[in-house]
Structures are given as C-alpha cells and as structure tokens.
Amino acid sequence: MAKAKANQKVHPLEELIRTERLPHIWCSGCGVGTVFSACLAAIQETGIDHKKFSMVSGIGCSGRGAGYVKLDSFHTTHGRSIPFATGIKMANPSLNVIVFSGDGDLFAIGGNHFIHAARRNMDITVICINNFIYGMTGGQVAATTPHMDRSATTPYGNPEMPFNLPLMAYASGATYVARWTMIHSRDLTDSFVEAINHRGFSFIEVLSPCPINYGRRNKIKSLDMLKLFADNTIIKNNADPAELDIDFKKGVVLGKFVDIDKPTPDENYEKVCMMR
Amino acid sequence: MKYWRAPLDTDEIAVVRGKVYIINDRCKGCGYCIEFCPREVLEFSKEFNIKGYHPPVVKSDGCLNCHYCELLCPEFAIYTVEAD
Numbered sequence: 507m508a509k510a511k512a513n514q515k516v517h518p519l520e521e522l523i524r525t526e527r528l529p530h531i532w533c534s535g536c537g538v539g540t541v542f543s544a545c546l547a548a549i550q551e552t553g554i555d556h557k558k559f560s561m562v563s564g565i566g567c568s569g570r571g572a573g574y575v576k577l578d579s580f581h582t583t584h585g586r587s588i589p590f591a592t593g594i595k596m597a598n599p600s601l602n603v604i605v606f607s608g609d610g611d612l613f614a615i616g617g618n619h620f621i622h623a624a625r626r627n628m629d630i631t632v633i634c635i636n637n638f639i640y641g642m643t644g645g646q647v648a649a650t651t652p653h654m655d656r657s658a659t660t661p662y663g664n665p666e667m668p669f670n671l672p673l674m675a676y677a678s679g680a681t682y683v684a685r686w687t688m689i690h691s692r693d694l695t696d697s698f699v700e701a702i703n704h705r706g707f708s709f710i711e712v713l714s715p716c717p718i719n720y721g722r723r724n725k726i727k728s729l730d731m732l733k734l735f736a737d738n739t740i741i742k743n744n745a746d747p748a749e750l751d752i753d754f755k756k757g758v759v760l761g762k763f764v765d766i767d768k769p770t771p772d773e774n775y776e777k778v779c780m781m782r
Numbered sequence: 783m784k785y786w787r788a789p790l791d792t793d794e795i796a797v798v799r800g801k802v803y804i805i806n807d808r809c810k811g812c813g814y815c816i817e818f819c820p821r822e823v824l825e826f827s828k829e830f831n832i833k834g835y836h837p838p839v840v841k842s843d844g845c846l847n848c849h850y851c852e853l854l855c856p857e858f859a860i861y862t863v864e865a866d
Binding site for chain 2: 515517518519520523528529530532533534535536537538539540542543544547688689691692695728729732
C-alpha cells in the first residue's frame with residue numbers, strides 16, 4: 507500500500523473509488539466491501555498505471571463492485587463476466603483484466619464459462635467472493651451452500667453437497683489458485699498482487715460473511731462468522747486441492763494451492779495460427 | 783508493554799504512533815474495527831451518524847499505525863496515518 511503521508515486527510519484508496527456513489531449498497535457487516543478494498547489496495551500496490559486495468563463483474567451483491575471503482579469497469583449480464591473479460595483481453599492484451607464477482611454468478615449460472623476460460627489459461631484474474639448463498643435475490647440455496655445449511659429455499663437444511671471451488675479451478679487448468687477469507691486481508695492483498703502479476707488464469711476464492719441472508723437463517727452473526735474464519739481455518743500452502751472442502755468443524759484450509767507456468771492463448775495462437 | 787527482560791536497544795528504537803481518522807457518515811456500524819483492533823483503541827460512540835448507526839470513536843492513544851482497521855473496514859470509513 508502506498509505509504510500514507512502524515513498530513514494526509516483523505517482515505518488512501520480515495521483515488522480509486524467513486525466517492526460520490528458512497529455509501530455503497532452492501533449491508534452492514536457484509537464482507538464484500540473488505541474484499542473490494544483489498545482488491546483496490548492490491549491495484550495500488552502493483553504500481554501499474556490505472557489506465558491499464560479493467561474490472562468486470564456480473565450480477566449479484568459483489569457484482570456491484572464494478573460500479574464503485576474509478577477504472578474502466580463493466581457490469582455485465584448474469585454469469586457472463588468471464589466471456590466479457592476474455593473479449594477485453596483478446597482485443598487489448600496489454601490490459602490487466604480483473605473479474606470481481608460472486609459464487610452464484612461465476613459458478614452457478616456462469617460455471618461453464620469459468621471452466622473453459624481456465625482450460626484455455628486465459629490471462630485474467632478471477633476473484634470469487636463466496637458468501638455461501640444467493641445474497642441479493644433473497645437467500646436461495648446456491649451451488650456453494652454447505653450441506654445441511656438453511657436458506658430461503660431449503661428451510662430444513664441443504665440436502666446437496668457444495669462445490670469445492672479450488673479443486674474445480676485446478677482440475678479445469680487454472681495456473682494460480684488460492685483461497686483466503688476476508689479477515690486475512692493482508693494475505694489477501696498479497697495474493698491479489700501475485701495474481702495480477704501472474705501470467706495466465708488466476709483464481710482466488712474469498713470466503714465472506716453474509717449477515718442478512720445466510721447469517722440470519724443459520725443463526726450466526728457476522729462477527730461470530732469472522733471469529734469462525736479466524737479460529738477454524740488452517741493456512742497450508744500447496745495443499746492437495748481434493749482436501750479443500752468447506753467444513754468449519756474440521757477446519758477450512760486456506761493458502762496458495764497452485765502456481766504454475768503455462769502458455770496463454772495469445773502465445774499459442776501466435777505459435778499455431780500465425781505466419782504459416 | 784511488559785518484557786521478561788528489557789531489550790538492549792530499547793532506547794534506540796522509536797515506536798511508530800498512528801492517528802486514526804474516521805469518516806462518520808460512511809460508517810454502517812458493523813463493529814469490525816472495534817472488535818479486531820489489536821490495540822483496542824476504538825469503541826462505539828454514543829452519537830448517531832446521518833444513517834442512524836453508531837460510528838467508532840477513539841478511546842485511547844495506543845494506535846501503532848498498523849492499518850488493520852483500514853484494511854478491514856468494508857465502507858472505506860476509517861484510516862490511519864503516522865502521527866507526527
């Protein structure tokens with residue numbers, strides 16, 4: 507983060523947020539704002555010109571992020587943030603494209619786009635805020651709701667099993683995979699910086715509390731959720747992605763799991779299709 | 783701070799002090815900064831802000847400018863700078 511000067515009287519991220527739109531729509535106690543500020547801090551820390559960034563988000567609570575950032579940003583249709591980002595990157599490879607979206611947008615309606623962008627190793631950074639539920643639409647069960655957790659559509663508990671997102675990203679071919687929670691904000695910022703500088707598809711899952719639609723139905727307040735994140739998590743870099751199920755009773759594994767180097771589609775196109 | 787044995791260079795090391803700035807009208811009263819401040823320098827104020835929440839106030843001058851409240855605040859409503 508840029509070193510704050512002693513007589514500075516504005517927030518250090520002020521140059522990156524559209525302050526006229528604040529306060530934002532996220533509820534009191536929601537973690538999306540923290541992840542958003544970590545993302546902006548990471549953008550500042552990379553030292554890259556702000557004109558070389560583009561932020562894309564889909565629909566949902568976290569999808570509103572693109573509206574608050576003072577960069578070129580796009581709020582796209584539901585689930586289509588990754589195809590949109592792929593298009594931006596193909597049209598202008600010098601941009602750093604960040605997809606800032608939620609679990610419902612990226613993995614339920616946009617699941618197919620995610621696995622294919624990861625397969626191609628598209629050079630974009632995907633930040634997935636996992637709040638375990640469809641927050642904005644009223645708390646319906648999502649593809650990431652833990653087994654037996656309550657939601658608006660599963661009042662007796664979720665009978666299904668959730669996705670293991672890092673495993674899915676790894677199996678699809680992502681070259682940078684990490685998971686943090688919103689309370690590990692320093693590690694999170696460092697991870698965002700690494701992911702922005704990483705060449706290839708980088709995926710970061712961030713666990714975040716949803717006090718209204720998840721917390722209220724599961725009788726857990728947002729502060730207790732944060733304490734759960736602090737106490738029942740284990741930081742284990744390079745852990746086997748198959749062991750990364752979210753189960754707070756046995757402990758959720760955080761860290762950087764995959765960081766490998768593979769050619770991006772641009773390089774492959776140059777090699778295969780050009781100058782025959 | 784209590785030490786088992788005073789470090790030899792304790793006179794030479796200057797402890798960094800911080801000053802907390804709070805933008806009251808952005809606060810939504812989630813209490814994360816108050817709960818997770820490692821030096822416990824914040825508490826809820828008695829007054830309301832424009833949206834009807836209780837923003838934090840500084841209760842002691844123990845801030846060490848670690849920026850954790852600034853990182854954790856979802857509302858961009860608190861930041862610290864190094865004190866003169």
